[in-house]
Amino acid sequence: MTWTTLLDVRARLRKRWDNGSFLTAWASGVAWEPLSIPLRGPAPGELAAQFDAVRAWVQEWTETQRRSGAFRLVRRSVGGRSIGANEIPARLVIEGYDDLWRLLDVRRQIRCFTELREATASEEPRLVGWMNAHPMAVLANDGDWAKVVRTARWLQLARGQGTYLRQVPVPGVDTKFIESHRFVLAEILEVLLPAESIDQSVTRSQFARRYGFATKPAYVRYRLLGDVRAALPDVRELMLRAEDFNRLAPAVGTVFIVENEVTYLAFPDVADAIVIFGSGYTLSSIAALPWLAARRVRYWGDLDTHGFAILSQLRARLPHAESMLMDRATLLEHREQWVTEPAQVATALQYLSEDEAILYNDLVEDAVGPSVRLEQERISFRRLNRALGGGR
Numbered sequence: 243m244t245w246t247t248l249l250d251v252r253a254r255l256r257k258r259w260d261n262g263s264f265l266t267a268w269a270s271g272v273a274w275e276p277l278s279i280p281l282r283g284p285a286p287g288e289l290a291a292q293f294d295a296v297r298a299w300v301q302e303w304t305e306t307q308r309r310s311g312a313f314r315l316v317r318r319s320v321g322g323r324s325i326g327a328n329e330i331p332a333r334l335v336i337e338g339y340d341d342l343w344r345l346l347d348v349r350r351q352i353r354c355f356t357e358l359r360e361a362t363a364s365e366e367p368r369l370v371g372w373m374n375a376h377p378m379a380v381l382a383n384d385g386d387w388a389k390v391v392r393t394a395r396w397l398q399l400a401r402g403q404g405t406y407l408r409q410v411p412v413p414g415v416d417t418k419f420i421e422s423h424r425f426v427l428a429e430i431l432e433v434l435l436p437a438e439s440i441d442q443s444v445t446r447s448q449f450a451r452r453y454g455f456a457t458k459p460a461y462v463r464y465r466l467l468g469d470v471r472a473a474l475p476d477v478r479e480l481m482l483r484a485e486d487f488n489r490l491a492p493a494v495g496t497v498f499i500v501e502n503e504v505t506y507l508a509f510p511d512v513a514d515a516i517v518i519f520g521s522g523y524t525l526s527s528i529a530a531l532p533w534l535a536a537r538r539v540r541y542w543g544d545l546d547t548h549g550f551a552i553l554s555q556l557r558a559r560l561p562h563a564e565s566m567l568m569d570r571a572t573l574l575e576h577r578e579q580w581v582t583e584p585a586q587v588a589t590a591l592q593y594l595s596e597d598e599a600i601l602y603n604d605l606v607e608d609a610v611g612p613s614v615r616l617e618q619e620r621i622s623f624r625r626l627n628r629a630l631g632g633g634r
Contacts, residue, residue, distance in 0.1 A: 245299050246281040248306055251334060252346065254279065259346055262378040268339050269355070269374040277336040278316075286320055289328060296330070303331045312336065312345040351381055358387050366391055372433050379426055389415050390423055394430040401439065401454030424449050460484040460527035465506065468513040470494055484527045491533040492516055498566075499528065499556070501543045502618040510623075512630055525552055529559035539563040545573050545616035547587040550594060550602040557593035567629050570601050573616055575625065583615035 258264050268274075281303075284296045307315050318332035336342050343349045355377050363370050369391065373380050383390055392412045400409075407417050420427065428446040431453050441452045450457045463481040466472055470492065474480075482490065496515040500506050506519040518528060520543070528534075541556055541563050543549035549568060556563050588606050591599065604610055 245283050248303075251279055251281075255342070255346055259348065260378075262376070264339075264342065265352075265355070265377040265381075266375060268352075269359075269377045271374075274338050277342070279334045279336075281331050281334055283330045283332065284320070289320060296328075300328075300330050310344060312341045354384050355381055358384060361388070362391055366395060366434075368433060369394075369430060372430065376429065379429070383423065383426055386419075386423065389413075389419070390426060390430070393420065393423075394427055394434060397427065397431060397453060397455075398434045401435070404456050406456045407450055420449070428452075460524065462487040462528055462531075463506075463519040464492075464516050465509065466492075467498075467509065467515045467517060468511045470514065470516060484531070488531045488533065491531075494537065496538040496540060497534060499525065499539065499541045500618065501549070501552075505542075505618055508623070510627060510630060520552075522548075522552065525556055526559070529556050534560055535562075540566045541568075542566040542618060543568065544618050545621075546583045546614070547602065547605050548583070549618075550591055550598060550605075551587045551589075553598070554591040554593040561593070565595075565598060567618075567621055567625065568601075569597065572621065572625060573601070573610070573614070576616055576621055579616060579620035580611065581615050581617065581620075583613045586613060 255264075283299070284292065289296055303315060307313060314335045314337060315331045316333040316335060317329040319327045320330050336345065343352050355373075358380055359370060359373050362373060380387060389412060393410060393415050396410055396412055407420055410416070410420065424446070428449060432440070435453065439454065441454070444452050446452060448457075449455075460483070461481050462484050463479070464487075465479045472478060494514050494516050496512065498509065498512070498515060498517040499520040500509065500517060501520050501522065503519060506517055509517045520528065520541070539556075539560055539562065541553055542565070543552050545568055553563075553565055553568065583605075586606060591602060594602060605614055608614075
């Protein structure tokens with residue numbers, strides 16, 4: 243049978259409960275309008291053929307209405323000359339929010355939300371409007387809501403003071419709590435903080451920076467090559483905070499940036515140069531160093547779509563940056579060293595040269611092979627020495 247059952251009606255209503263539309267309307271004070279749901283019942287031809295089943299279906303709806311008191315049934319007349327007219331349920335009408343809560347069996351959740359809203363109103367009344375607009379988010383955090391509110395208030399007061407999130411003093415709250423509740427905390431902070439105190443240049447995923455907290459500093463690891471004088475006697479490799487490295491601004495003519503650590507460690511001596519361990523997309527902190535604009539910058543990354551994406555990102559800050567060993571000849575020369583790139587970049591890259599862009603597009607379109615990747619560490623050092631001007 244395809245006649246509507248109470249389970250069917252509840253499933254239909256549950257979708258609107260789950261997406262928050264019912265609870266949001268109620269919490270926001272929207273007046274209830276009677277909700278009429280059509281019931282698919284037996285057709286006239288089924289009355290005689292399935293009379294007992296029809297009678298059981300009608301009786302079940304009648305008993306359910308009597309027991310629950312959560313809805314009203316509107317009936318229609320169905321029948322014919324052979325069995326006469328019969329009144330069967332045609333529509334179910336819900337007259338109010340309380341009836342809906344009873345039908346969906348969500349009265350406990352309603353009480354929970356009401357209690358949380360009342361408690362929040364006494365502690366931080368500015369959040370009540372947000373709670374009314376996002377009641378399902380409140381219920382999703384019901385067990386932690388008091389800590390969420392207290393954490394948000396501390397975040398509001400502590401921002402801009404060089405404080406780390408690790409220093410939160412709320413009992414039972416640590417950085418793992420903040421991370422697991424980051425979505426709702428970000429929503430709340432957007433309400434509590436003035437727009438000018440939020441760093442709009444970064445997304446909510448960069449939680450600490452967006453809301454004015456100290457973040458883990460970026461470090462730059464580099465080696466001195468050739469005859470470059472060490473800042474410390476006999477020290478040839480250093481790792482400094484990016485801001486300290488910027489102040490140091492080594493007096494060299496060329497800065498190499500490579501992606502593979504062993505390649506970085508084994509990089510040949512070159513006069514008047516340093517080599518930086520670039521470490522993928524974190525290269526942005528290096529590219530932002532102002533003094534690099536006055537140096538020759540040579541970037542060497544993996545010969546794959548991500549390598550070209552990182553190169554394009556570098557050139558957005560340093561337009562004069564050169565690529566090294568990221569060309570078609572190098573790729574074809576090392577055909578036996580190709581591997582498969584697991585997930586390719588396929589977006590337009592704005593800052594590639596013409597030859598780089600052609601090779602990048604060929605990699606994206608599998609023109610030289612399926613998802614071809616030549617990792618930096620698979621390129622021979624003989625080829626590197628040639629690129630550095632060291633002969634064959």
